[in-house]
Amino acid sequence: MLGVPRDQRTESAECLIREGDVVIVYERHDRMKQATVCKGKEFQNRFGVFPYCDWIGKPFGSRVVGKKGIGFVYLLKPTPELWTLVLSHRTQILYVADISFVVGFLEIGPGKVVLESGTGSGSLTTSLARSIAPLGHVYSFDFHELRAEAAREDFKRNGLGSLVTVAVRDIQGQGFPEDLVGRADAVFLDLPQPWLVIPHLGRYLEGNVPLCSFSPCIEQVQRTCEALTSNHFTDIRTFEVLLRSYDVRTQTFGSLSMTGVKEEIAAENLSQVRKLSGQKRGRDGLKQTEPLVMQGHVLTTEEVTNGKECIPALSSSSDIGLSKNPENTGVERNSSERIVARPYPETRGHTGFLTFARQGSNLN
Amino acid sequence: MSENSSETRSKRHMGTIVIEGSSILLDINHGDRFTFARAHTSSMVKLGNVKCSLAPLIGCPFGSIFEVSKDPKGPHLVQVSQDKEIQSSNCNKTEVHGVEELDICSDRDNRDLIDDNTAQSLSELEISYMRRDGASGTKIVEALIANSASFQNKTTLSQEKYKRKKQKKHAPRIVVRCPSARSICEAYFTKEPSKIGYLRMDVLALLLSLANVGANADVLLLDELGGFLTAAVGERLGGFGTICSTYCASKVPSLGMLGLFNFTPCTSSSIFCAPLFELIQARSSISTAEGNHEVSAKGHSSTEADLHSTVLPESPLTALLPEQQTKIAGSLLDESEKILLVKGAQLETRMSKSLKASLIDSSIGFPVRVEMAAQEFSCSYQLNGEIEFPNQCTVDAKSQLQTFSLETDNLVGEGSIATVGQLDVDSQTHQLQGEIKNRTNCGFKGTDDMVHTATNAESKHDSQDKSLRAGRRASANQVAYWGRHGFSSLIVGAPEMDPLSVCKRMLPLLSPSAPFVIYHPYMQPLAECMHHLRKERMAVNLQLSEPWLREYQVLPSQTHPHMQMSSTAGFCLSGTRTV
Numbered sequence: 001m002l003g004v005p006r007d008q009r010t011e012s013a014e015c016l017i018r019e020g021d022v023v024i025v026y027e028r029h030d031r032m033k034q035a036t037v038c039k040g041k042e043f044q045n046r047f048g049v050f051p052y053c054d055w056i057g058k059p060f061g062s063r064v065v066g067k068k069g070i071g072f073v074y075l076l077k078p079t080p081e082l083w084t085l086v087l088s089h090r091t092q093i094l095y096v097a098d099i100s101f102v103v104g105f106l107e108i109g110p111g112k113v114v115l116e117s118g119t120g121s122g123s124l125t126t127s128l129a130r131s132i133a134p135l136g137h138v139y140s141f142d143f144h145e146l147r148a149e150a151a152r153e154d155f156k157r158n159g160l161g162s163l164v165t166v167a168v169r170d171i172q173g174q175g176f177p178e179d180l181v182g183r184a185d186a187v188f189l190d191l192p193q194p195w196l197v198i199p200h201l202g203r204y205l206e207g208n209v210p211l212c213s214f215s216p217c218i219e220q221v222q223r224t225c226e227a228l229t230s231n232h233f234t235d236i237r238t239f240e241v242l243l244r245s246y247d248v249r250t251q252t253f254g255s256l257s258m259t260g261v262k263e264e265i266a267a268e269n270l271s272q273v274r275k276l277s278g279q280k281r282g283r284d285g286l287k288q289t290e291p292l293v294m295q296g297h298v299l300t301t302e303e304v305t306n307g308k309e310c311i312p313a314l315s316s317s318s319d320i321g322l323s324k325n326p327e328n329t330g331v332e333r334n335s336s337e338r339i340v341a342r343p344y345p346e347t348r349g350h351t352g353f354l355t356f357a358r359q360g361s362n363l364n
Numbered sequence: 365m366s367e368n369s370s371e372t373r374s375k376r377h378m379g380t381i382v383i384e385g386s387s388i389l390l391d392i393n394h395g396d397r398f399t400f401a402r403a404h405t406s407s408m409v410k411l412g413n414v415k416c417s418l419a420p421l422i423g424c425p426f427g428s429i430f431e432v433s434k435d436p437k438g439p440h441l442v443q444v445s446q447d448k449e450i451q452s453s454n455c456n457k458t459e460v461h462g463v464e465e466l467d468i469c470s471d472r473d474n475r476d477l478i479d480d481n482t483a484q485s486l487s488e489l490e491i492s493y494m495r496r497d498g499a500s501g502t503k504i505v506e507a508l509i510a511n512s513a514s515f516q517n518k519t520t521l522s523q524e525k526y527k528r529k530k531q532k533k534h535a536p537r538i539v540v541r542c543p544s545a546r547s548i549c550e551a552y553f554t555k556e557p558s559k560i561g562y563l564r565m566d567v568l569a570l571l572l573s574l575a576n577v578g579a580n581a582d583v584l585l586l587d588e589l590g591g592f593l594t595a596a597v598g599e600r601l602g603g604f605g606t607i608c609s610t611y612c613a614s615k616v617p618s619l620g621m622l623g624l625f626n627f628t629p630c631t632s633s634s635i636f637c638a639p640l641f642e643l644i645q646a647r648s649s650i651s652t653a654e655g656n657h658e659v660s661a662k663g664h665s666s667t668e669a670d671l672h673s674t675v676l677p678e679s680p681l682t683a684l685l686p687e688q689q690t691k692i693a694g695s696l697l698d699e700s701e702k703i704l705l706v707k708g709a710q711l712e713t714r715m716s717k718s719l720k721a722s723l724i725d726s727s728i729g730f731p732v733r734v735e736m737a738a739q740e741f742s743c744s745y746q747l748n749g750e751i752e753f754p755n756q757c758t759v760d761a762k763s764q765l766q767t768f769s770l771e772t773d774n775l776v777g778e779g780s781i782a783t784v785g786q787l788d789v790d791s792q793t794h795q796l797q798g799e800i801k802n803r804t805n806c807g808f809k810g811t812d813d814m815v816h817t818a819t820n821a822e823s824k825h826d827s828q829d830k831s832l833r834a835g836r837r838a839s840a841n842q843v844a845y846w847g848r849h850g851f852s853s854l855i856v857g858a859p860e861m862d863p864l865s866v867c868k869r870m871l872p873l874l875s876p877s878a879p880f881v882i883y884h885p886y887m888q889p890l891a892e893c894m895h896h897l898r899k900e901r902m903a904v905n906l907q908l909s910e911p912w913l914r915e916y917q918v919l920p921s922q923t924h925p926h927m928q929m930s931s932t933a934g935f936c937l938s939g940t941r942t943v
Contacts, residue, residue, distance in 0.1 A: 002578060002579070002580070003578060003579055003604075003605060004580055005580050005604070006580070014849070014875070015875060026904050026905060029905075029906075059876045059877070059943055060876050060877035061877030061878075061941060061942045061943040062942075063943070074904050075877075076905070076940055077877040080573075080576070081576065081879070082905075096570070096573055097566075097570065097911065100566070100569040100570045100572065100574070101570075103569060103572075104545070104546050104566070104568065104569025104572065105546055105565075107542075107544045107545075107546060109599060109602050110579050110600075110601070110602030110603070110604055130576070130579075131578060131600070133578055133579040134579050134604060207425060208425055208542075221916075221918055221923075222920070222923055226920065234427065236918075237915060238915065238916040238917075238918045239913060239916070240913070240915075240916065241566050241911070241912065242911075242912040243570075243910070243911055243912070244909065244911075245907060246887065246891065246909070246910065246935075248891045248894045248898075249895075339891055339892045339895045340891070341908060353916065355918070358427055360427070
């Protein structure tokens with residue numbers, strides 16, 4: 001998963017898929033899975049059957065077709081961001097908005113040592129490992145033995161084994177291990193009751209070391225901040241981060257003529273109109289359209305293909321605001337089509353609050 | 365296990381105490397004002413009405429708090445203890461102790477409070493006398509409270525707010541912070557967002573994650589945000605890997621921001637520049653399997669000439685000979701752009717030592733305005749104290765007195781002038797000679813915010829090895845390597861470029877399955893780009909996102925989001941390149 005120093009790179013290792021590699025299988029928008037390449041076995045999904053041996057030797061980023069030419073997927077190289085979207089959820093995980101903000105605010109970079117509790121499913125841990133490579137280290141703790149083991153296996157499979165140490169420990173009850181005092185450059189807590197640990201964190205945070213605590217509930221945040229204040233922490237700040245995703249599609253828009261009558265789509269565009277209304281594909285690889293509306297009612301496919309007679313010519317293209325795109329070949333796109341974007345109706349409303357703080361510095 | 369496991373933090377990292385000569389960020393009054401400065405014994409900062417030396421800051425840990433202390437020798441900064449600081453104000457929030465929780469339902473409120481400025485019996489004159497007599501800021505605040513008729517009737521909350529307000533005015537405090545991508549980003553976003561293209565700190569963090577910026581990456585950047593993106597990527601790579609900040613032929617990247625970061629030579633040496641056409645050439649020569657993969661960086665092929673046709677001077681006067689070109693400072697500009705034309709003679713741009721020495725210690729690439737022979741044009745002040753002139757800079761060899769002013773556009777408001785000097789052209793040697801005099805003793809004139817502190821000390825960076833300077837031109841071999849292997853990711857921060865056009869030219873430069881992310885202040889261009897990338901199947905996992913950030917005030921019975929927030933900070937289009 002991680003970058004390799006130049007002198008150790010080989011063309012094949014970097015670009016080509018090999019036996020045993022972890023591959024991100026991109027099926028379509030918002031649908032990806034992880035797979036480990038194993039000669040002789042197959043990857044199956046709703047689109048088709050894909051023998052792994054077909055993948056070996058192909059470069060990452062390739063589009064591969066299934067058995068008998070049925071179905072296709074893209075094979076992507078794993079990155080921490082993609083991994084977050086395909087890992088198996090043993091617990092609730094952090095997503096890229098929170099992860100990126102935490103890494104940025106805690107100023108995590110190469111060579112740093114990060115303490116994390118709890119490991120959970122390893123979503124944040126993977127990104128932390130990427131950020132501290134190659135000389136830093138992540139000490140991650142989880143009180144659940146099986147989950148810790150599953151996380152360890154994931155890290156090993158992704159080539160992060162030497163950068164992450166997962167230990168089974170109840171940080172809330174026992175605090176961090178004694179031998180990590182004075183070695184951390186950042187501490188991350190994702191605990192149900194972080195205020196229990198905060199009074200004991202002072203020694204681990206000496207020297208302007210930043211701390212981050214993630215809590216879904218505002219009551220947890222309040223108690224955490226109270227504990228931080230009474231333990232002489234400073235720069236206490238609480239944030240919320242979210243990502244709003246946009247749905248991009250094409251749509252034709254009606255316009256009004258001089259007399260206030262809704263203009264119809266020109267006859268010469270009718271063939272495209274037929275083509276358009278028949279297409280309702282997925283969002284990933286191919287365009288899609290809204291149903292066509294003419295004279296106040298939605299055209300059925302039948303009406304379009306039969307060439308409903310009330311289709312006068314357009315008065316002028318400028319009336320309906322053509323987007324002038326010189327790249328447009330004119331085959332797939334109706335000239336009255338526009339590219340539009342709006343947020344998806346359903347979106348993530350909340351993941352958790354991120355509270356940052358630093359141990360106050362002592363007078364010299 | 366990390367091989368550093370036995371070292372303590374302070375030995376391993378530079379980011380714990382203030383080192384002499386390093387760049388620091390001064391947080392004045394908890395976010396009211398941000399200033400960047402160099403930690404020199406001669407550096408000064410303006411606090412309220414007084415100027416103080418920054419010398420006491422050197423050697424102190426980051427996060428240390430200082431306030432002004434009156435002294436017979438003059439005002440100077442003293443460190444204050446953390447506890448005292450927390451008592452008075454903690455990050456602009458009201459410090460309310462547990463028992464005060466009941467204040468919300470207390471019997472005090474503001475129904476009888478009349479706001480007509482008559483409550484304070486201490487006059488302005490009396491306050492100034494107190495100050496003159498050496499009273500500390502805290503004493504003044506206490507006096508103001510004692511002389512306020514309405515103070516006792518205020519709610520505890522109001523009292524705290526009042527105290528804090530007076531403290532900010534009369535006893536300002538400085539917190540010294542380590543400049544990191546995040547803190548610099550926040551400082552600029554709060555005070556002068558246009559300088560970094562309105563890039564908010566969460567958006568910056570998102571770009572770095574989506575582009576998989578990590579050790580041993582080869583990151584391609586189209587950075588038109590003053591070099592800030594480049595610097596942030598540089599910080600994340602920490603010297604492991606390479607960064608290519610590319611530019612279209614007519615525009616040279618301004619990498620002024622790099623000086624604000626305290627980069628080690630290792631990190632600096634990983635940051636390169638290369639013109640886009642070179643990268644495209646190198647890449648396409650691989651794909652068309654043509655013979656010679658080596659791209660000459662100095663050669664003036666016909667393609668280059670075409671692209672430079674708008675940049676080369678119109679005048680029939682010839683360009684400088686190559687040997688003279690080497691005397692011209694810096695390598696950020698393309699070779700053919702470093703042409704200095706003179707009527708009948710040619711100028712060397714080496715400056716006399718006195719000129720160099722008195723120039724302000726600043727980062728590379730500060731825009732410089734030079735007026736010569738009644739002409740004015742912008743140049744670039746380089747880290748090693750030399751000035752790069754652009755093309756079409758004609759000077760009459762015999763003309764005299766010129767104004768040379770440094771305009772630190774990057775940090776200060778428009779049109780500010782820091783130093784004024786005189787330049788003469790030596791008719792024999794055709795050298796520029798002259799002296800720079802500081803117009804002001806310290807600091808730049810300009811807006812109140814973001815004042816850069818000047819120092820008269822000779823620039824420590826004069827001695828920095830040119831071969832390690834951040835943003836130097838990539839060698840032909842380097843370009844060829846990138847052409848062969850492709851870049852591992854792409855980040856685009858170019859608000860004035862069409863994203864689709866950028867994608868079409870730059871996505872082929874990436875290795876297969878490389879992630880890319882484009883930041884743009886407007887959504888529609890990104891939506892159009894996304895549509896076309898999908899249609900042409902150039903990328904998968906396309907996502908058009910708008911980051912959202914909100915900060916909270918968390919206090920007992922007073923928890924709520926901040927009253928002000930940033931409504932928008934641009935949009936990101938991310939995806940993965942397919943073969």
